[in-house]
Amino acid sequence: MADPKALRDKTCVVGIGETAYTRGTTKSPLQLSMEATMMAINDAGIKPSQIDGVVLPNGHNGGATAGDYAANLGIKDLIYTASFPEMGGAQMVSAMEGAVLALASGICDYVLVPHCSYFYTGARARDMTANPSNALQAAEYIRDYYRPFGVGAPPQHYAWMAQRHMHLYGTTQEQLGAVAVAMRKHAQLHPNAIMRGKPMTMADYMASRWITWPYKLLDCSLETDGAGAFVMTTAERAKDLKQKPVYVSGIASGHPYPPHDIPNRPDILEIGLDHSAPRAYAMAGVKPADIDFAEIYDCFTGQAILQIESAGFCKKGEGGPFCENGNIELGGKLPVNTHGGLLSQAHNTSMNHVIEAVAQLRLGCGERQVKDAELGVVTGWGGHGHGSIAILRN
Amino acid sequence: MNTNVHDDYQLPVLQGTAKEFYTYCKAHDLRFQRCAQCKTFRHPPRPLCNKCYSFETEWAPVKGTGKVYCWTVAMAPIGKAWVSYMPYAAVVVELDEGPRVATWVTGIPPDQLKVGMPVKVWYDELTPEVTLAKFKPL
Ligand SMILES: [Zn+2]
Numbered sequence: 001m002a003d004p005k006a007l008r009d010k011t012c013v014v015g016i017g018e019t020a021y022t023r024g025t026t027k028s029p030l031q032l033s034m035e036a037t038m039m040a041i042n043d044a045g046i047k048p049s050q051i052d053g054v055v056l057p058n059g060h061n062g063g064a065t066a067g068d069y070a071a072n073l074g075i076k077d078l079i080y081t082a083s084f085p086e087m088g089g090a091q092m093v094s095a096m097e098g099a100v101l102a103l104a105s106g107i108c109d110y111v112l113v114p115h116c117s118y119f120y121t122g123a124r125a126r127d128m129t130a131n132p133s134n135a136l137q138a139a140e141y142i143r144d145y146y147r148p149f150g151v152g153a154p155p156q157h158y159a160w161m162a163q164r165h166m167h168l169y170g171t172t173q174e175q176l177g178a179v180a181v182a183m184r185k186h187a188q189l190h191p192n193a194i195m196r197g198k199p200m201t202m203a204d205y206m207a208s209r210w211i212t213w214p215y216k217l218l219d220c221s222l223e224t225d226g227a228g229a230f231v232m233t234t235a236e237r238a239k240d241l242k243q244k245p246v247y248v249s250g251i252a253s254g255h256p257y258p259p260h261d262i263p264n265r266p267d268i269l270e271i272g273l274d275h276s277a278p279r280a281y282a283m284a285g286v287k288p289a290d291i292d293f294a295e296i297y298d299c300f301t302g303q304a305i306l307q308i309e310s311a312g313f314c315k316k317g318e319g320g321p322f323c324e325n326g327n328i329e330l331g332g333k334l335p336v337n338t339h340g341g342l343l344s345q346a347h348n349t350s351m352n353h354v355i356e357a358v359a360q361l362r363l364g365c366g367e368r369q370v371k372d373a374e375l376g377v378v379t380g381w382g383g384h385g386h387g388s389i390a391i392l393r394n
Numbered sequence: 395m396n397t398n399v400h401d402d403y404q405l406p407v408l409q410g411t412a413k414e415f416y417t418y419c420k421a422h423d424l425r426f427q428r429c430a431q432c433k434t435f436r437h438p439p440r441p442l443c444n445k446c447y448s449f450e451t452e453w454a455p456v457k458g459t460g461k462v463y464c465w466t467v468a469m470a471p472i473g474k475a476w477v478s479y480m481p482y483a484a485v486v487v488e489l490d491e492g493p494r495v496a497t498w499v500t501g502i503p504p505d506q507l508k509v510g511m512p513v514k515v516w517y518d519e520l521t522p523e524v525t526l527a528k529f530k531p532l
């Protein structure tokens with residue numbers, strides 16, 4: 001096998017775009033996606049028809065397939081398409097990995113990764129997980145073996161993990177709350193954050209209603225509408241483009257085992273990121289201590305803590321204390337989700353995490369800029385614990 | 395445009411291996427899929443044994459005893475049918491033979507649950523077709 005290190009810094013993100021995030025929209029997912037796509041393409045300074053690869057993270061973007069992108073962008077010879085539906089929320093970084101491979105191998109010149117989340121106006125997450133029409137075996141398991149016992153919504157499966165973490169390591173409610181409070185603080189500094197202007201204290205967190213113990217309302221990510229997109233090319237081609245490239249130094253995807261059923265994993269706290277993170281760091285040739293900020297897939301507070309551990313920022317079990325005392329806030333030891341994350345900016349399935357990481361590494365984030373940022377991490381989590389990670393640098 | 399497709403209590407779809415699993419439950423006989431060759435349990439069911447790669451399976455009875463592994467306490471309904479049950483603990487129980495199931499532990503308030511608590515199966519005859527294997531403290 002070729003050495004993955006050969007892929008280090010060979011490809012880069014050269015364009016990003018993002019629509020306004022809203023709760024409710026009259027626009028279709030396709031319309032939103034195309035708007036974000038054109039922003040990203042214009043940001044890159046290329047012609048739409050130069051795109052020759054489309055990696056569509058979940059394969060359909062609310063009804064629009066890669067073919068719709070070819071039609072709208074005037075791509076007469078679309079060379080490469082791929083999607084990663086099983087990865088759930090990890091699909092964005094896995095899509096970036098697909099783009100890296102397509103570019104580094106020379107199959108494509110410019111790859112577009114667009115994504116629309118339609119979580120407010122479209123079907124809610126609780127209605128999708130147990131619906132085998134999404135063609136995932138895991139959905140059939142949920143329908144036949146969990147749902148009859150009133151377990152069907154993502155916070156419920158994920159609360160199992162949080163409870164286990166509390167039992168094994170003494171993680172507290174306030175430590176979960178510290179994650180939510182930090183994300184909310186950061187959202188105050190982002191002009192395109194749903195929760196901007198709505199600050200939240202630990203007391204607000206503790207007073208919020210229970211959803212599924214140990215998760216409260218404010219442990220749960222938002223349900224919003226909006227789209228984003230990024231454009232990638234090779235380091236060689238990026239030299240002639242208008243933006244300062246953001247290089248993919250390391251990237252990897254990983255899976256829990258068995259992937260399709262949380263309860264029957266030997267250790268339900270062993271997640272996909274435990275497998276992928278060491279591979280990504282080895283590819284990048286850096287250590288967790290070198291990282292300046294991290295955009296962590298914060299679908300729920302406990303899942304953010306698990307990933308902070310598995311991404312190597314602290315030891316297993318120490319994620320709770322790690323998130324306290326402003327450690328994960330701007331100015332802290334490891335700023336996490338400088339945009340407010342899924343908890344307080346918007347839920348765009350981590351497309352917003354990728355875009356924020358690129359924006360940080362362009363050093364253009366104003367009052368929420370991580371000073372002198374050189375290395376950032378983006379993680380993805382989804383489909384019951386699949387985990388992807390990108391290590392980006394400027 | 396939001397449509398909640400789960401307003402009613404959602405029953406398992408009785409087809410394939412799920413039909414077999416629930417047919418045993420209906421007879422108050424908790425069984426799990428097991429490799430007929432190397433005798434490794436697996437749940438939920440799947441076609442191939444990942445230890446010896448045999449396709450041969452059997453439905454092996456278990457004693458019906460196990461321990462609480464983890465849980466969550468539902469306090470927001472995932473559908474109208476669940477409102478009257480709240481708050482309920484959705485518990486993962488590890489059977490003594492190994493498989494873990496999502497289930498309920500009844501007869502104890504959710505805040506009294508403990509990891510490792512020994513439990514024993516009972517059968518909740520929910521509908522004429524569907525019986526659920528639930529648990530209570532031993
Ligand atoms: Zn076997």
